[in-house]
Amino acid sequence: MKKVPVAMSNVTKVFGKGPEEVRAVDGFTHQFEAGRLTTLLGPSGCGKTTALRCLAGFYQPEEGNIMIDGKRVNEVPPNNRPTGTVFQSYALFPHMTVFQNVAYGLKIAKVPELEIKKKVAEGLELLQLTGMEDRSPDQLSGGQQQRVAIARVLVNEPEVLLFDEPLSNLDAKLRVYMRGEIRNLQERLGITTIYVTHDQEEAMSISDTMLVMNHGRIEQVGSPMDIYRKPATEFVAEFIGMTxxxxxxxxxxxxxxxxxxxxxxxxxxxxxxxxxxxxxxxxxxxxxxxxxxxxxxxxxxxxxxxxxxxxxxxxxxxxxxxxxxxxxxxxxxxxxxxxxxxxxxxxxxxxxxxxxxxxxxxxxx
Ligand SMILES: Nc1ncnc2c1ncn2[C@@H]1O[C@H](COP(=O)(O)OP(=O)(O)OP(=O)(O)O)[C@@H](O)[C@H]1O
Ligand SMILES: [Mg+2]
The missing domain is CATH 2.40.50.140 (Nucleic acid-binding proteins)
Incomplete structure (x- = not known):
């Protein structure tokens, strides 16, 4: 798998005007390491989803550059970016089978039928869903639904994987299991991955690098060990576990x-x-x-x-x-x-x- 660098420089996204104005992402600058998993961690409302949506192309920032593989993508619509996004809500199509859900993007892209079959089979195998092709989403457990959502993104062969709180609808035990699965898959594929969570334990357990955010800004960048042991500010120390x-x-x-x-x-x-x-x-x-x-x-x-x-x-x-x-x-x-x-x-x-x-x-x- 091609390891693609991603960079955001001075990215600012503002919602509303005048006294209502919210600088959801404010001068966000970071070079995401190619082939590694970076988490955006921070309290509710700190701008994690907004930053991720700027990367995916769902939001246009007012300022700054977004670079994927060395190319500026600010004006590129989401479907033309080499990114694949897994949402918290899974967003599976309820009236479609597992196979149809996973095949959806390939169908839109007019990939030949035989190739679709092959790619979907590979995707399902990767996520241990083989044999579930004909089920509908409501015949799956939460964890299986989440895996379908990931398979659906992976078959499109994105160069950058984006996750927004992908596990928050699962129970505690499954969450721990699935985060391990996601991390294994990411390491196996060596795909540049940006993962949003507000759960500090989740972030520490899967990250190569963590970005701790506060009020739209990056408060600290570091390895999980550094962030835990050497918090740069009281905010980080307080946010990451008991202190x-x-x-x-x-x-x-x-x-x-x-x-x-x-x-x-x-x-x-x-x-x-x-x-x-x-x-x-x-x-x-x-x-x-x-x-x-x-x-x-x-x-x-x-x-x-x-x-x-x-x-x-x-x-x-x-x-x-x-x-x-x-x-x-x-x-x-x-x-x-x-x-x-x-x-x-x-x-x-x-x-x-x-x-x-x-x-x-x-x-x-
Ligand atoms: N579409 C929008 N219109 C107006 N304000 C918005 C919009 N989306 C987000 N905001 C505001 O921008 C700020 C950042 O929101 P964002 O969703 O990025 O936070 P988050 O870190 O993902 O939080 P959470 O952990 O709750 O998902 C918040 O103050 C939010 O109210
Ligand atoms: Mg969010």
Whole structure:
């Protein structure tokens, strides 16, 4: 399969006029890697669907360029773009059989009958739908319907695959299964794929690259690991999973580490970033980046407020300082602590990240 690069540069799509104006996509610039899967992730209304529709040609942006395989396609109508879109709603034709649904695009393109048969058979096999040719969509499960929708797009041999929340109508278990299937297929075909979702776990599990969007703009680009471990902004940190933001002041700076003063103690944190004494920082600590210590001097004292046993881990809400709460995950717990217990919390080495909070605010001592 040809690996086709896709680029959007400074793309802006505006809806409405005057006070009603919404900049749904605002100066969107990104080069999508050829042959890879990139997700657009972000909260409802952040512009994911609009960005995808600009790529597919359903919307004309007011500004910017959309390039597919090095060619500007802004003025090219959707049916003449080398893209194939899978929608959340599947959009299958209810009165047609599986075969007819998958064959539809080829028929429109006046592909000879024999070739249609061959291509549809291949498409159905790829999506494990062989034998279901004569069923109608209402005789299929949600997952099977979704696979028909994908097969219908693939038989047209698009060079770029676009998905808009393709799994949100499925139940949780099937969603996890189908996202694996989509990822396998994408890797096998090596097709440039852009996948819209608001589900951060889904995005992390299938992406080569993630774009986190907010208010029509890209907030951060990175691998799933980077986005999770090194969120560039509080928005990203907050959006991607459960996060503690611990405010502190740099007290001492060592080689690859710093002592951060917070909650009446100095917490040692591994960090490569050069830090100055007196700088105010926010430690971004995932619940699994904190653990109980046995009352060591450099640990934060707190009181257990709530406990949730989640099978593979126990999640604690711990009151610290003056009304703050820290979330801590204790993996594979041997025993559970109780509400009201006093605990000491330390940072798991190499697992937290420092966010800058304003400029340098050096205290001379
Ligand atoms: N056709 C339209 N006319 C007017 N405003 C629109 C239109 N389509 C989208 N918008 C607005 O543009 C913004 C972005 O919408 P978009 O559908 O791209 O968001 P989204 O990230 O896909 O959200 P969701 O996760 O809910 O699907 C929203 O404020 C929305 O109200
Ligand atoms: Mg959407």
């Amino acid at each position: 503690n933001f611990l405010q502190g002041v740099v007290k001492d700076v060592g080689h690859g580490s710093a002592g951060i003063y917070m909650y009446d103690t100095v917490v040692e944190v591994q960090t490569d970033a050069v830090r100055r004494i007196g700088e105010e920082v926010t430690i971004v600590a995932r619940p699994e980046a904190l653990r109980f210590s046995n009352g060591k001097a450099s640990s934060i004292r707190g009181t257990i407020q709530h406990l949730f046993f989640l099978g593979s881990l126990a999640r604690y809400e711990i009151a610290v300082g003056d009304g703050d709460t820290i979330i801590l995950d204790d993996p594979n717990p041997e025993k559970l602590l109780s509400r009201g217990n006093t605990v000491h919390i330390e940072v798991v080495p190499h697992s937290v990240y420092l966010l800058d909070r304003g400029g340098f605010n050096t205290i001379s001592d």
